[in-house]
Amino acid sequence: MTYSTRLLPKLLICALLLMPGLHAWADISLDQAVEQAKQRLGGRVISAETRERDGKRVHNVRILTNEGKVRRLRINAEGGRRQHNGRR
Numbered sequence: 001m002t003y004s005t006r007l008l009p010k011l012l013i014c015a016l017l018l019m020p021g022l023h024a025w026a027d028i029s030l031d032q033a034v035e036q037a038k039q040r041l042g043g044r045v046i047s048a049e050t051r052e053r054d055g056k057r058v059h060n061v062r063i064l065t066n067e068g069k070v071r072r073l074r075i076n077a078e079g080g081r082r083q084h085n086g087r088r
Contacts, residue, residue, distance in 0.1 A: 026079070033059035033075040040073065042066050050077060 028036075034048045043065040050059050057077035064070055 027057075027077055028059075028075070028079070030059050030077075033073075033077070034061055036075060037061040037063055037073045041071055043071075046070065 030048055030050050034045055037048075038045060041063050043063045046062040046064050048059065048061045050057055052058070053074075059075045059077055061073045061075065062070060063073070
């Protein structure tokens with residue numbers, strides 16, 4: 001096996017890891033969910049906890065916005081995607 005044929009699989013793996021969206025497979029911590037919520041809404045975090053909902057771990061983050069409203073975000077711990085609250 002030549003140097004270039006040994007290098008190709010390593011480069012392919014690196015390229016796949018750097019592709020956007022692949023990070024969504026990774027679990028995110030409660031701290032990461034809090035940071036995501038703060039970036040999205042601004043304001044001050046009132047509370048944050050992780051619960052199980054429909055068999056999946058969900059981070060619940062409550063934020064007091066700069067406008068004085070309390071907002072709650074549910075963020076899936078498996079992938080970091082925001083879940084809808086079921087109300088608007």
